[in-house]
Amino acid sequence: MKRTLVVGVDGSAESRAAADWAAREAVLRNLHVHVVHAWLWQPLAVPVVQDRATEARRAQEILEETEAELTRRHPGVALTAEVVPDVPVPALLRAAKGAEMLVLGSRGYGAVAGFLLGSYGQQLIAAAECPVVSVRAGRDGRDGPVPAAGGGEVVVGQQGGVEESAEVLRFAFEEAAARKVPLRAVRAWSLPPIYGYSPGSMWIADQLGGLAPYEQEALEQALEQWRARYPEVQVVEHVEQGSAGHALLSAASDAGLLVVGRRVRESALGARIGSVAHAVLHHAVCPVAVVPHR
Incomplete structure (x- = not known):
């Protein structure tokens, strides 16, 4: 059975940083990276134009863009990816069951305010059975000043x-x-x-x-x-x-x-x-x- 590292992505700079860190970690520790994007069609009870096909296509694009970037930057990484039809917390908890670790992104707000972990991140860290790694996004949209090796x-x-x-x-x-x-x-x-x-x-x-x-x-x-x-x-x-x-x-x-x-x-x-x-x-x-x- 392959040893897996799961990373959650949503197209943000923080999740791109998390994915990049996860790929370098996987190369270091000979792990398989499984990229997960949680997306669930949820019609809103407000007068906003929604298009299910457009949103579904965007969800797939986020995954494909992440795959392409990781493959380009880390040619040796073993990689799979999927869009999970669910809200983020249960989707990532299921994906990370039996994994070596779960990797998430967090947003920086400066030295005084610190970092915003977000409610999803807090729920995942509190409930995950495996170690959860929180990665900060640097100014270039990737993780900050510390390389994986x-x-x-x-x-x-x-x-x-x-x-x-x-x-x-x-x-x-x-x-x-x-x-x-x-x-x-x-x-x-x-x-x-x-x-x-x-x-x-x-x-x-x-x-x-x-x-x-x-x-x-x-x-x-x-x-x-x-x-x-x-x-x-x-x-x-x-x-x-x-x-x-x-x-x-x-x-x-x-x-x-x-x-x-x-x-x-x-x-x-x-x-x-x-x-x-x-x-x-x-x-x-x-x-x-x-x-x-x-």
């Missing part, structure tokens, strides 16, 4: 214990190995609430050498099996007290890819992205991969 390092956020972060670290090490770049593993931590109510607890912790060594040890334990599996990957450890979102954004300022986790859990409000993933998706300049884990 030979670019900046891969940055990964590590949290929790060995098992909790295993899937996130596996993905990050695979990416670093494919790119032949270093991996920067970031673990951010905050003081437990008890220290706010009991200053004496902080004094005891200080006498024992502080909490930072425990966080450093937790990071080293989480990395151990993946360092053994990918000995060629140079690993840089980074432990910092403070906001995980701020720490990751700072570490990834020149990165080629930022990898974060999303805990899979059911709630009355439905699936959620998580605060850290939400922060980096809206403000990181490089592509961001969100990896689901239990």
Whole structure:
């Protein structure tokens, strides 16, 4: 069975950037690219002229233009494409079932406002069973300053214990190995609430050498099996007290890819992205991969 990477396109500069990134990623990792354009005829209950044949033809043109551009820019890429008669979220979720990853585009609004992920993107990231990569469009309509190979390092956020972060670290090490770049593993931590109510607890912790060594040890334990599996990957450890979102954004300022986790859990409000993933998706300049884990 071929290993597949799915990319959603809609004719926008953002989706073209996502498709270009996906093609380069596929060449790096020997994956098959499946380009999906979701289009469903939906007559509007407003006085607007609509033509089903014209819209269907445009949907097919978007796909053909994307195929032609990817084939021209990446002659060696294995590629298929289809128009799916459905709305974007369910169409892409079905297409990405069993895929190695799903790639989407996001729109830039400047350094202050950050990036607009969009409701479709948020729904897909929250519900997809595979990692979802969000790619920003550069000024030329393609993805920004980071090439798929030979670019900046891969940055990964590590949290929790060995098992909790295993899937996130596996993905990050695979990416670093494919790119032949270093991996920067970031673990951010905050003081437990008890220290706010009991200053004496902080004094005891200080006498024992502080909490930072425990966080450093937790990071080293989480990395151990993946360092053994990918000995060629140079690993840089980074432990910092403070906001995980701020720490990751700072570490990834020149990165080629930022990898974060999303805990899979059911709630009355439905699936959620998580605060850290939400922060980096809206403000990181490089592509961001969100990896689901239990």
